[in-house]
Amino acid sequence: MTSFKLQWCFLCVLIGATSAQLSSTFYSSSCPNALSTIQSAVQSAINNEARMGASLVRLHFHDCFVNGCDGSILLDDNSTFTGEKTATPNNNSIRGYDVIDTIKTQVENMCPGIVSCADIVAVAARDSVVALGGPSWTVQLGRRDALTASLSLANSNIPRPSLNISDLITSFSDQGLSTKDLVALSGAHTIGQARCTSFRAHIYNDNDINSTFATSLQGNCPSSVGSGDDNLAPLDKTSSTTFDNAYYTNLLTSEGLLHSDQQLFNGNGGTTDSQVQSYSSDSSTFFTDFSNAMLNMGNLNVLTGTTGEVRINCRKTN
Ligand code: HEM
Ligand SMILES: *[C@@H]1O[C@H](CO)[C@@H](O)[C@H](O)[C@H]1NC(C)=O
Ligand SMILES: *[C@@H]1O[C@H](CO)[C@@H](O)[C@H](O)[C@H]1NC(C)=O
Ligand SMILES: *[C@@H]1O[C@H](CO)[C@@H](O)[C@H](O)[C@H]1NC(C)=O
Ligand SMILES: *[C@@H]1O[C@H](CO)[C@@H](O)[C@H](O)[C@H]1NC(C)=O
Numbered sequence: 001m002t003s004f005k006l007q008w009c010f011l012c013v014l015i016g017a018t019s020a021q022l023s024s025t026f027y028s029s030s031c032p033n034a035l036s037t038i039q040s041a042v043q044s045a046i047n048n049e050a051r052m053g054a055s056l057v058r059l060h061f062h063d064c065f066v067n068g069c070d071g072s073i074l075l076d077d078n079s080t081f082t083g084e085k086t087a088t089p090n091n092n093s094i095r096g097y098d099v100i101d102t103i104k105t106q107v108e109n110m111c112p113g114i115v116s117c118a119d120i121v122a123v124a125a126r127d128s129v130v131a132l133g134g135p136s137w138t139v140q141l142g143r144r145d146a147l148t149a150s151l152s153l154a155n156s157n158i159p160r161p162s163l164n165i166s167d168l169i170t171s172f173s174d175q176g177l178s179t180k181d182l183v184a185l186s187g188a189h190t191i192g193q194a195r196c197t198s199f200r201a202h203i204y205n206d207n208d209i210n211s212t213f214a215t216s217l218q219g220n221c222p223s224s225v226g227s228g229d230d231n232l233a234p235l236d237k238t239s240s241t242t243f244d245n246a247y248y249t250n251l252l253t254s255e256g257l258l259h260s261d262q263q264l265f266n267g268n269g270g271t272t273d274s275q276v277q278s279y280s281s282d283s284s285t286f287f288t289d290f291s292n293a294m295l296n297m298g299n300l301n302v303l304t305g306t307t308g309e310v311r312i313n314c315r316k317t318n
Contacts, residue, residue, distance in 0.1 A: 022140035022302060026119075031111035038120060041103045042127040045096075050241035053128035054192025055095035060125035061188070061297065062094060063118065065157045065175060068301025070146035071117035073154070074100060074314040087154030092230070093195065097315075100124065104314050117314035118143035122298050129294075132191055134243030135287035137295060144308035147317050161198050161258040165271060168260060181296055183264055183275045184289040189235040190247035194257055196221035197229040202259040208266060210254040213237070217257075233257060248280035 027034045045052045063073040066084055073090065074097065075083040084090055100120055107115045119141050130136045159171040172182040203214045204223050222228045234240030235257050236247050247261070256262035265276040279286035309318055 021304065022142045022299065024138045024140055026141035027111075027115060031107065031114045033110060034107055034115050035123060037106050037110065038103055038123045039127045041099065041106060042124050043131055045099045045102075046128065046131045050132070051192060052096060052099060053132045053241075053243075054188075054235075056099065056121075056124045056128045057188050058192065059094060059096045059100070060121050061185070062090060062154070062158055063121055064297050064300045065159075066150055066153045067146060067148075068303070069118050069122060069143055069298055070301070070303050070308060071121060071143075071311065071314060072146040072149040074117050074121070074311075075146075075149045075317070076315040078316075082151050083149035084151055084154040087151050087158070089158040089160065090154060096124075100314055108312065113310055113312065116143050116145045116308075116310045118145050118302070120314070125298075126294070129243050129290075132241060132243040135291045137291035140295065140298060142302075142304055144303040144305075145311040145314075145317075146303065146308055159260065161194075161260045162201065163260050163263070165263040168263060169271075175297075175300055177293070177296055177300075179272060180275065180289065181293040183272045183279070184286065184293040185297060186261065186264060187245070187247050187279065187286055187290055189258070189261055190245065191240055191243055192235050193232040193240065194235055195229060196231040196233070197225075199233065199257050199259070200225070202257070202262070206259060206262070208254060208262050209256075213253075213255045235261070245279050245283035245286045248276050248286065251276050252280055 073084045203217045238246045251265040264272045
């Protein structure tokens with residue numbers, strides 16, 4: 001009798017714990033083909049346009065930094081609702097909403113009402129990194145989708161490229177992420193593109209930029225605000241469709257595209273200089289730390305159990 005009670009109580013605690021936590025096997029019986037379906041769709045989106053892999057990684061980041069990884073960024077504005085899509089860091093900048101829609105439709109056809117939009121975004125980010133040659137990790141699953149979104153938190157929580165190292169550290173620690181996570185996660189800028197408006201001040205006004213590099217960028221990014229704002233440049237000048245450690249090697253020669261990138265390395269004993277140096281000389285350390293940091297970011301304020309919902313359409317609440 002005592003042993004039965006003990007056992008029952010142990011199970012009870014286990015059940016209580018699993019409803020509040022993510023698990024890598026969350027869909028193994030409820031939707032066994034969910035992960036392979038997401039992976040194929042991500043691969044075909046990347047085959048169509050390599051940059052989409054970068055865009056999907058960033059989508060997860062911008063979702064997680066606003067009330068946690070809850071799919072809030074995916075909600076469309078309408079006459080009675082304003083979400084996060086027009087926040088300054090997202091407007092005319094975040095891409096990949098249509099890829100998530102395509103995946104969601106395929107997954108809904110297989111297992112209606114089971115796989116959340118927030119989980120699809122987390123898995124698509126991992127699959128993108130792998131498809132572009134980066135590390136793999138086991139994505140924790142069971143996130144549920146938010147019923148709300150926050151334009152004001154999207155504007156205040158997502159770090160701007162104008163931030164200095166101390167404000168970048170604060171922005172990440174406000175989310176519960178370490179300085180080590182900041183430096184590792186910034187390595188996502190080894191893939192993808194930025195608009196002139198995001199790096200104009202850095203290439204014209206800063207003195208911590210390689211002058212040859214600055215001059216080469218100025219041709220396609222005029223100094224006057226409003227002129228060529230959307231013109232693109234690769235975040236990693238050497239290999240913007242390959243997930244490698246070149247982002248960090250670029251920082252050593254003052255060739256970070258964004259002001260915030262170069263803030264991670266000043267060559268003068270800066271707080272994060274040694275971590276940048278280490279990643280630039282050893283991509284396996286970068287890959288391990290990046291994977292761990294993505295797991296940390298993917299756990300931020302997740303909704304689990306019966307909180308939130310599993311959206312049918314990622315663009316609107318049920
Ligand atoms: C550390 C603070 C960060 C700042 C200030 C920052 C800022 C930016 C900016 C300004 C852009 C260009 C946007 C545009 O011009 O349209 C960008 C692009 C990008 N960011 Fe970040 N970012 C940060 C961290 C991260 C993190 C943590 C990730 C993911 C783990 C990430 C992934 C990306 C990717 C992949 C792109 C390229 C997207 C594309 O080509 O569509 N960034 N970021
Ligand atoms: C978002 O971008 C659109 C299209 O460029 C623009 O018309 C709109 O004013 C922008 N919204 C905000 C809030 O900046
Ligand atoms: C970083 O930027 C903030 C806000 O612009 C400023 O108050 C602070 O003094 C700066 N810190 C350093 C170390 O430059
Ligand atoms: C500027 O970039 C070039 C090309 O990578 C590099 O050879 C040079 O050493 C850099 N200059 C400085 C001061 O880092
Ligand atoms: C507007 O969007 C919100 C959030 O997705 C949703 O709850 C609401 O039903 C939408 N309203 C209309 C008229 O579609």
